[in-house]
Amino acid sequence: MSAAAKKLVTSFFESDAFKQKEVYEQYIHSDLQVYWHSSTGYNVYDFTSYWELIESASLSYESLRYDVSHILSEKDEVAVRYTLYTRTIENPGEEVPIGYFISIWKIEDGKLKTCHQTSHPAI
Template sequence: MSPKEIVLELYSNDGIRNAAFLNEVLHDNFILEWQSSTGLLTKDKNSYIEFAHELKDNFATFSTDILYSIAENNLVSVACNHFGASIENPKHFILIGRFISVWEFEDDKIIKSYQISKPE
């Protein structure tokens, strides 16, 4: 898969909650720098995969509306909205937040991601 295809798989097929997929596509030296509503969060590969488990445990369904994606060389940028349905109310989707992410690739794997989000 191309870098753009990998990133789109993260969003379109629930790859962001799929620990096996993340383990396959994230570089061993992966780092996420996330500017969130609580400040700067930094996650390595293991803590990002743990986060995927938390998302899976807390949301019955998770979906993403991709507003745009741009690929150039080893970088892929995405703007999107994340939606989730709780286990208690699986038919009711709520907007969790709006995100802009830049994914950087090395050796056909994601080595770094810069992300900013705004909660709803």
């Protein structure tokens, strides 16, 4: 499953899942749990609250782009290292990094079910 899991996560980051709820639902397990250590503290998200976070971010920016630099997989787990870039509504001509992330995704039933993530701002 390692190659299939890696392909699923790669496809997720290249998809419109961060813009369209229908696409998000194709990739994300209904029992999603995201455990996120960020510069603002520790948060836990479920299927709905993670979509609400994504939706809120997409409304705040002109565009979001995920640049994956590393992706490793073993069995049903995939580790991804990426930079999140954005174009602001105020300055859509300039793309800037806003954060660096490492996420470990667990795949179940062909969907992303569990994520352990850490991030820090690019500033």
